[in-house]
Amino acid sequence: MRLDPRHLEILAAIVDAGGLTEGAAKLGKSQPSVSRSIAFLEERVGQQLFEPRRRPLRPTELCLSLAAEGRKILDAGRAASALVQTFKSGEAGTVRVAGTPIFMDGVISGVIAEFQADHPNIRIDQSYAYIDEALEKLKQDQLDLAILPVRPGALPAEFEFRQILKGCNVIACRVDHPLTQHAEMTARDVIDYAWIAPPANSPLFQDMRALLESIGQRELKIGFTGGSLSAVLNVLAGSDSLTILPYSVVVTLQRRNQVASLPIEIGDPGRHLGIIINRSRSLHQAAIRFESFVGERIKGMSRSMASD
Amino acid sequence: MRLDPRHLEILAAIVDAGGLTEGAAKLGKSQPSVSRSIAFLEERVGQQLFEPRRRPLRPTELCLSLAAEGRKILDAGRAASALVQTFKSGEAGTVRVAGTPIFMDGVISGVIAEFQADHPNIRIDQSYAYIDEALEKLKQDQLDLAILPVRPGALPAEFEFRQILKGCNVIACRVDHPLTQHAEMTARDVIDYAWIAPPANSPLFQDMRALLESIGQRELKIGFTGGSLSAVLNVLAGSDSLTILPYSVVVTLQRRNQVASLPIEIGDPGRHLGIIINRSRSLHQAAIRFESFVGERIKGMSRSMASD
């Protein structure tokens, strides 16, 4: 026999309230409505739920058992409402975000850590992707947002780009690197050292090539290539190698004394770090929160970089 | 925001079934009905519950969370249905039964123990009462049945009496009592011993008085009075006292070697043990089960008594 869960809810409310009238009030319904619902349930069940001819309504044993189930239903309903609330407020949910390995590991991961402290019920699904892959995933709704260095104007109109940091690369080395002792330095000084090349399909790789061309160099000694940021840092720390890294990453790492940077001017790469979203899809609240949080943090970071 | 628990049930069914059509089938509803219910819920919630334009319906994260609550509701509903079933079948519930202390402790408690082995979900509320009190409680529906020795015809018409045992009292003593050695015995032999008197308001007390009168005796040495069966038994075992007890009780106790009985004829007390119910109230299934169980057992017991 199938019972209407709403009837069980009503039963629970009445039993808990200790009376039909109060129970009805608690449910925001009229007393007759509740009375009839119970009559219905009683008929369906085929058993007395309240002792007849008793004016302070006295529940039957079966009634009490059923009310216990009704209470579970009420609780589940309340939990469901709460769930909806938190999801709608953006305090729960999953944000799918992707970006270049260097940025994600060097800058964004720290921001994510801060974000999660504030919003423990929002889950961040982070993955790595370069621009083409990221746009494809955004288009297919496999991604909520991408954080990438992008050349403004190079983006199809279906995507929106919100710049959060001006692009700027620097040459990085280990903290006690010999070059850090030099008072003055020219681009020529760096070509004698082994280099760590970013992944060949990354924008940084193109930036490195541009840098080399600007100092009239075609080839460099490449000692290591293809790794993640932490691999790069390990190699950097254990050798005299140099590499090119976004300034923002270097700033973050310098605070932890993990790298040093060389005071060599590198031309503006023409790319700027920003958040990309798919215009045709509206972000859900959790993603909106994350997006603005990242924006704020990175802007704060860039202010402190400017004041360095 | 208040959600309809039935919608959550439907959601759970759909998610579990992996599709709207199958979910509808599982719920025994038509597919369009379910479809619209979900549309309703979606509108109420104000969030997508399934990813749009995906034909094997793919649940949203929020949807999965809500479905989990819906599953709880489904479970509670099923539990409620099961409860009703067991109550209606008489496999659960409470039977309120009262009787004289001596019968309840001496005979019925053993039957209750057997009954509970068979019907673990039926609770027995046992209390002690003599006839007047028991009838009053039956009338006020504070009792489902009473088990009492009653003089047939002495019962108001509003009660039904179902005899389960012919009344018959015997004189009881401890197992090694001196009188048990006598080959022959007359009523006169018993008057030298101290007696344990049943409670003054009990039928047994009247039976004892009748016995005394039948042997021309007005007074007895009363050594102990007023206790429960176990108190009587303890005094009996620790002294040479005699007492009067229903034959059925003595038979039960003799099997455990706790008492002996004396072969002295006692006149029929005119009362017979039976179950009393209130005609104006119908017994619930659990009480019916208990009543017939007790009837069967006691009848079985009386058969084995007859063959002694």
Add this chain to the structure above:
DNA sequence: TAGCCTCATAACATGAAGATATATTATTCG
């Protein structure tokens, strides 16, 4: 791109649940 399969919509019927007004009944209190 054709065809299948799943889901959404339309149109209509039904009936449960809501409200207000009112009757009925238990309990309490003088």
Add this chain to the structure above:
DNA sequence: CGAATAATATATCTTCATGTTATGAGGCTA
């Protein structure tokens, strides 16, 4: 014991979600 009070049940009407069948639309697979 009877009247007052409070609580529950009933009556009647309205509304609207749910159910139905028939049918249209659109993703998915080959």
